Amino acid sequence: MSFVDARAQYRRAEAGAPVVLDNPHQIIQVTLRELEKSLTVLSHAMAQGQTLPDSHLNRAFTAIYILQSSLDFEQGGEIATNLFQVYEYCRLKVVSAFRREPDATLTEAATYIREILQAWDGIAPRG
Numbered sequence: 221m222s223f224v225d226a227r228a229q230y231r232r233a234e235a236g237a238p239v240v241l242d243n244p245h246q247i248i249q250v251t252l253r254e255l256e257k258s259l260t261v262l263s264h265a266m267a268q269g270q271t272l273p274d275s276h277l278n279r280a281f282t283a284i285y286i287l288q289s290s291l292d293f294e295q296g297g298e299i300a301t302n303l304f305q306v307y308e309y310c311r312l313k314v315v316s317a318f319r320r321e322p323d324a325t326l327t328e329a330a331t332y333i334r335e336i337l338q339a340w341d342g343i344a345p346r347g
Contacts (some may be wrong), residue, residue, distance in 0.1 A: 244343055248290060250339040255283035256330055259310065262317055263326035277318060284311045306332050 245316050258276040288307045291300040310333065316324035 230294070243345070244290075245340075245343075246346070249337070249340055249344070251283050251286050252333060253309070254279055254288070254339055256333040256337055258283065259314070259326050259330035259333060262314065263330055264325060266317055266326060271319060277314065280314045281311070305338070306336065 242271045249251075258280040261273055261276045262280065284307050288304055288311075291304055293304075294298045296303075310329040313324055313326055317326055
């Protein structure tokens with residue numbers, strides 16, 4: 221994918237237009253990015269005492285579902301199990317935030333997803 225293609229897809233995503241992805245790796249990459257973004261937005265809203273944006277709550281839950289359901293426990297073994305646990309931790313933190321519970325540490329959840337995204341970016345297929 222060229223820079224021009226990436227920029228065009230980013231603009232379509234920001235405008236709410238559907239993003240066309242070339243492969244499964246990109247689907248996970250975009251999903252991780254969207255989850256990290258939503259967790260960050262939700263974290264900032266909580267810190268400011270603002271109402272949590274419904275769109276980011278929905279995006280976070282959807283992204284977590286996609287990520288958890290994409291795991292292959294047979295081939296992924298311990299890594300798949302560990303990723304599932306991180307995604308489940310994030311899901312529980314989003315639920316806590318929705319309930320306005322004080323232990324809703326979304327900043328920490330966003331950091332975990334950011335680290336997974338960096339690793340995922342590092343294993344991107346070349347081509």
